[in-house]
Amino acid sequence: MHTVIIGAGGVGGYFGGKISNSGQKVTFLVRGKHLEAIRTKGLQVHSIDGDFVTHPFLTTDTITDVDKADLILICTKSWQVKEATAQLQPILKENTIVIPLQNGADNAEKVLSVLDKNHVVGGLCKIYSKIEAPGVISHFGHTPEIIFGELDKHKTDRLLRVKQIFDKAGFSNRISDDIHVDIWSKFMFITTVSGLGALTRATIGEMYASIELRAILRATATEIYEVASAKGVAMSPTSVDGIMTFISKQPFDATASTQRDIMEGRPSELDNFNGFIVEEGKKLDIQTPTNLFIYSCLQPMESRARYKS
Missing domain, CATH: 3.40.50.720 (NAD(P)-binding Rossmann-like Domain)
Structure with missing residues (x-):
């Protein structure tokens, strides 16, 4: 083979x-x-x-x-x-x-x-x-x-x-x-920690330890769950709770690759993560204010990185 x-x-x-x-x-x-x-x-x-x-x-x-x-x-x-x-x-x-x-x-x-x-x-x-x-x-x-x-x-x-x-x-x-459920579950995790991590420059552990940031993580994941469900993905009603528990168990100092790309001025998967949820939300008439805020704050850095590359 x-x-x-x-x-x-x-x-x-x-x-x-x-x-x-x-x-x-x-x-x-x-x-x-x-x-x-x-x-x-x-x-x-x-x-x-x-x-x-x-x-x-x-x-x-x-x-x-x-x-x-x-x-x-x-x-x-x-x-x-x-x-x-x-x-x-x-x-x-x-x-x-x-x-x-x-x-x-x-x-x-x-x-x-x-x-x-x-x-x-x-x-x-x-x-x-x-x-x-x-x-x-x-x-x-x-x-x-x-x-x-x-x-x-x-x-x-x-x-x-x-x-x-x-x-x-x-x-x-x-x-x-059900590979669609598995893909969207991983996507929920990585999108939730990547965008906010890039915006705050905080590790996964630092974000989860903050009551305020933990609430934003949950709001991000909830919007992703709503979009996935609207697209017909058979997500469990406990998906968001499960992702939050998974986030809590990550190494305290861990960061996501997209977060590192944005922080280091490289082109990233921002458009494919938070940006994707914003666009799918528009198509499905689902409000995604948390993802929209994160995406809008980071998009100028993304544009700058792509212009330089």
């Missing part, structure tokens, strides 16, 4: 690195200094679960160099999904499986706008990780996990083939009973 990783940041670098380190055939499609570092020194993963160095089958920035894939993991940022998907045609076989793993609620839909539905499986991941230096990935919190499932909720043989790859790689993974 040949796995192709599109993007080798904190997500693609860690999970792709684990698959490669287990002896499986892995190709990384990556650019710039990261590409050269992996080619010359291998991919180094510094992890709280144990460090390792792996030398992938191929690391390249040219899609035409890549062998046909059995599994493709799209690990770019949310706003890059369509562009990344559009380049995949040369490496697709009839039964190639494509799974987007980045944060966001509509990534599978973005992939479906480019590829036939027979290729697409929904997915998400849970991990605290980042690029520490070119060719070096740092995993610093949370037990890494990939959750995946068919968009029509069916249990299929191809899901078992994917699970075999992940099981051999040695990281936690599970087949979802």
Whole structure:
């Protein structure tokens, strides 16, 4: 089985690195200094679960160099999904499986706008990780996990083939009973802590410890729940309580990747998070004042970062 990783940041670098380190055939499609570092020194993963160095089958920035894939993991940022998907045609076989793993609620839909539905499986991941230096990935919190499932909720043989790859790689993974619920639950968490974290420059623990900020976190999550429910996602009535409990159990000093991107002046997934909820709320005639406030406050910084890039 040949796995192709599109993007080798904190997500693609860690999970792709684990698959490669287990002896499986892995190709990384990556650019710039990261590409050269992996080619010359291998991919180094510094992890709280144990460090390792792996030398992938191929690391390249040219899609035409890549062998046909059995599994493709799209690990770019949310706003890059369509562009990344559009380049995949040369490496697709009839039964190639494509799974987007980045944060966001509509990534599978973005992939479906480019590829036939027979290729697409929904997915998400849970991990605290980042690029520490070119060719070096740092995993610093949370037990890494990939959750995946068919968009029509069916249990299929191809899901078992994917699970075999992940099981051999040695990281936690599970087949979802309803991938839409799992995606929106993760989205509720990451959007709730990312925007407010960027606005306050506070860690997750600091925000939760503040009675006032905790109330804003809950209001953000409640609006996301209302939008998801209106879109037909079968969210549990206790979803918001569950997310608040989950937030309370995060490492006190933890921050989200989008928060770090905004704070460090890089383009972020703001439009795909709070901005997405604002736009979906307008379509569905649902008021989202908390998300609108957070998005409006951060949008000038986002525009500045994108102009510079």
